[in-house]
Amino acid sequence: MVLDRIFHALADPTRRAMLKSLTSGERKIGELASPFSMSFAAVSKHVRVLEQAGLIHRRVEGRAHFCQLNPDPLAAADEWLRFYESCWSKRLDALEDALRAEDASQSHEK
Template sequence: MVERLDATFHALSDPTRRAMLASLAGGERSIGELAAPHAMSFAGAAKHIQTLERAGLVERRKAGRQQLCRLRSEPLREANAWLRQWERFWNSRLDLLEKLINAEKGKTE
């Protein structure tokens, strides 16, 4: 799981790949369609798609001469669960800190 999580965050670290994922949230797209808003070559877009595929975020299939991509959401669910774990951890620590600060204010007043 750790390796997949690392690959997911690596894939998400690039704004072009995040934009491609956002586009794929609307449905299946060809690599050419994913490349168009970024003024990049098919080869450049294909490299980004390969990174997304390695992370398990995208699945590619051939349809005639086109390569179509679709979003796979499971790695995003796993990343979200990992982030939520740390959110709960830090929220509990900050809640304790707030209680300590309030208790100290009460002593000095």
């Protein structure tokens, strides 16, 4: 399932940092790796997971691999989250109402 791959890719803080880096433009894999103390092989695995989720595109020029953000799959994740947002929003609204009612009753008791 597409959403499974997207959320799996987003579950890792290194991959989220890589995606954030790509918001300002295309980067070589080495540039994506520079903030992290990990092997090039480990970075390549992270890039592969992002690619499989469709979150990035890789372009190869000679020996250089360039990565570019593809935000389109994030729209599917956002749509899924928005569907459930109403559930937690209603619960938070109910909690807020309950807390206000409790505060009001305590004010009247004083």
